[in-house]
Amino acid sequence: MVANGSVKQRTRPEWLQQYELVGKIGEGTYGLVYLARSKEPAHRGTKIAIKKFKQSKEGDGVSPTAIREIMLLRECVHENIVKLVNVHINHGDMSLYLAFDYAEHDLYEIIRHHREKVTCSINPYTVKSLLWQILNGLNYLHSNWIIHRDLKPSNILVMGEGEEQGVVKIGDFGLARIFQAPSRPLSDNGVVVTIWYRAPELLLGSKHYTSAVDMWAVGCIFAELLTLKPLFQGIEDKSSPSPFQFDQLDKIFKVLGNPTADKWPTLTTLPHWAQNRQSIQSRKYDNPGFYSIVQLPPKSPGFDLLSKMLEYDPIKRITAAQALEHEYFRNDPIPGRNSLVPANSADKVVPYPQRPVDYSTDFDGTTAPPPSQMPNSSNMSGSSNQLHPSMNVNMQQQHRIQNSNTLSVNQPVGMHGMNSSSNMYIQRGNATVPQQQPQQQQGLRRKDQTNVGYPGHYQPPNKSRRI
Numbered sequence: 001m002v003a004n005g006s007v008k009q010r011t012r013p014e015w016l017q018q019y020e021l022v023g024k025i026g027e028g029t030y031g032l033v034y035l036a037r038s039k040e041p042a043h044r045g046t047k048i049a050i051k052k053f054k055q056s057k058e059g060d061g062v063s064p065t066a067i068r069e070i071m072l073l074r075e076c077v078h079e080n081i082v083k084l085v086n087v088h089i090n091h092g093d094m095s096l097y098l099a100f101d102y103a104e105h106d107l108y109e110i111i112r113h114h115r116e117k118v119t120c121s122i123n124p125y126t127v128k129s130l131l132w133q134i135l136n137g138l139n140y141l142h143s144n145w146i147i148h149r150d151l152k153p154s155n156i157l158v159m160g161e162g163e164e165q166g167v168v169k170i171g172d173f174g175l176a177r178i179f180q181a182p183s184r185p186l187s188d189n190g191v192v193v194t195i196w197y198r199a200p201e202l203l204l205g206s207k208h209y210t211s212a213v214d215m216w217a218v219g220c221i222f223a224e225l226l227t228l229k230p231l232f233q234g235i236e237d238k239s240s241p242s243p244f245q246f247d248q249l250d251k252i253f254k255v256l257g258n259p260t261a262d263k264w265p266t267l268t269t270l271p272h273w274a275q276n277r278q279s280i281q282s283r284k285y286d287n288p289g290f291y292s293i294v295q296l297p298p299k300s301p302g303f304d305l306l307s308k309m310l311e312y313d314p315i316k317r318i319t320a321a322q323a324l325e326h327e328y329f330r331n332d333p334i335p336g337r338n339s340l341v342p343a344n345s346a347d348k349v350v351p352y353p354q355r356p357v358d359y360s361t362d363f364d365g366t367t368a369p370p371p372s373q374m375p376n377s378s379n380m381s382g383s384s385n386q387l388h389p390s391m392n393v394n395m396q397q398q399h400r401i402q403n404s405n406t407l408s409v410n411q412p413v414g415m416h417g418m419n420s421s422s423n424m425y426i427q428r429g430n431a432t433v434p435q436q437q438p439q440q441q442q443g444l445r446r447k448d449q450t451n452v453g454y455p456g457h458y459q460p461p462n463k464s465r466r467i
């Protein structure tokens with residue numbers, strides 16, 4: 001345990017004292033991720049992942065826009081979306097902490113384990129169940145007008161032992177939009193933002209994100225689950241701030257062939273197509289197709305689904321809702337809720353390792369400011385003034401979401417949206433003030449309850465874990 005009973009522990013802000021810090025579990029685009037345990041009596045010992053967001057270069061703290069957006073994300077409640085349980089703003093260094101349900105595994109580690117440790121492919125039941133749940137979570141996000149924009153194996157979390165074992169949780173949803181994930185490595189932590197899952201329209205400079213960019217990424221992840229290797233492993237040109245990444249496009253074209261205006265009519269309107277057409281077209285690509293890479297028979301449902309996800313034209317690319325209805329999921333093996341334990345007892349259960357934890361790392365910069373630096377009462381009302389408009393806008397946005405959502409959200413039969421116990425905490429001096437939750441979030445949950453469910457026989461229990 002880190003700094004237990006130390007001076008640091010005693011001077012920590014009150015919000016942090018509801019957690020027992022275990023250590024650091026990762027570092028990503030936005031900052032560090034820590035493992036902590038809840039000290040709240042009702043959930044004592046429950047594991048929580050706390051993401052600390054870096055202070056912006058300008059050092060101006062968390063913008064009201066970011067808070068509004070995060071409040072919106074907090075209301076996304078779905079079994080296949082990681083649950084944002086708490087939001088904390090630390091006035092000591094004006095940093096933002098998001099507390100999520102903890103997931104023991106992610107697809108990056110699962111794929112790596114198969115590639116490097118067990119050297120066997122992931123069983124077809126697990127691949128199908130993982131893919132179905134990713135699509136189910138994505139369908140929920142897309143039908144609520146949220147585009148993830150940064151889907152990749154490390155953002156696809158899988159729950160470890162317990163009632164939710166093997167359940168997929170999409171992580172980091174919506175954050176790319178709020179924090180404008182940098183398209184280049186961050187100089188201070190060396191984390192590289194991968195371009196391997198980036199859709200061709202983005203690489204060619206499209207200014208309009210649509211949910212189709214997520215479906216391209218899912219196609220890349222699907223292929224990677226089957227082959228244990230990233231499908232399009234382009235080398236990023238870090239010297240260029242432009243979205244145009246020729247090597248990445250080259251890797252795509254080598255498998256799928258040259259895109260043509262015939263198949264993709266809006267191709268010619270993309271800024272980097274017009275600028276680089278000659279150099280792209282001067283290369284002849286064979287279009288060997290997937291068979292050369294992904295071991296799927298060309299006429300199989302799996303092959304058909306993958307090719308529809310990797311359709312060049314984003315308008316023609318299969319949507320999450322359509323993909324969920326695809327024949328692939330109606331054939332054996334039928335996908336299930338616990339993706340890690342095959343329904344067929346003859347299949348091997350692979351024990352995946354727990355996340356490594358760096359026990360030597362402490363939360364940085366979270367000591368409470370000395371009394372002289374405490375926000376005075378006018379500052380405090382300043383911070384609450386910032387919050388209230390956020391809440392109001394949040395409620396309006398929520399209303400818009402409910403009214404505009406026409407797609408049904410697929411959710412296992414009998415699985416209710418988790419009853420949110422999350423609160424927004426704003427630290428005022430040394431006190432932490434829980435904020436009221438807007439009533440509108442009931443709408444999202446109600447929608448969850450009228451769903452289609454997994455194809456096949458699976459009936460999940462009517463229980464939901466709460467923190």
Ligand SMILES: Nc1ncnc2c1ncn2[C@@H]1O[C@H](COP(=O)(O)OP(=O)(O)OP(=O)(O)O)[C@@H](O)[C@H]1O
Nearest residue numbers: 026027028029030033049100101102103106154155
């Ligand atoms: N809720 C969570 N539970 C357990 N581990 C998590 C959770 N959220 C993130 N992680 C893990 O923490 C590590 C860092 O995550 P983070 O999302 O910050 O970075 P990343 O996914 O590697 O890259 P990026 O920030 O670009 O998305 C990853 O291994 C990720 O799987």
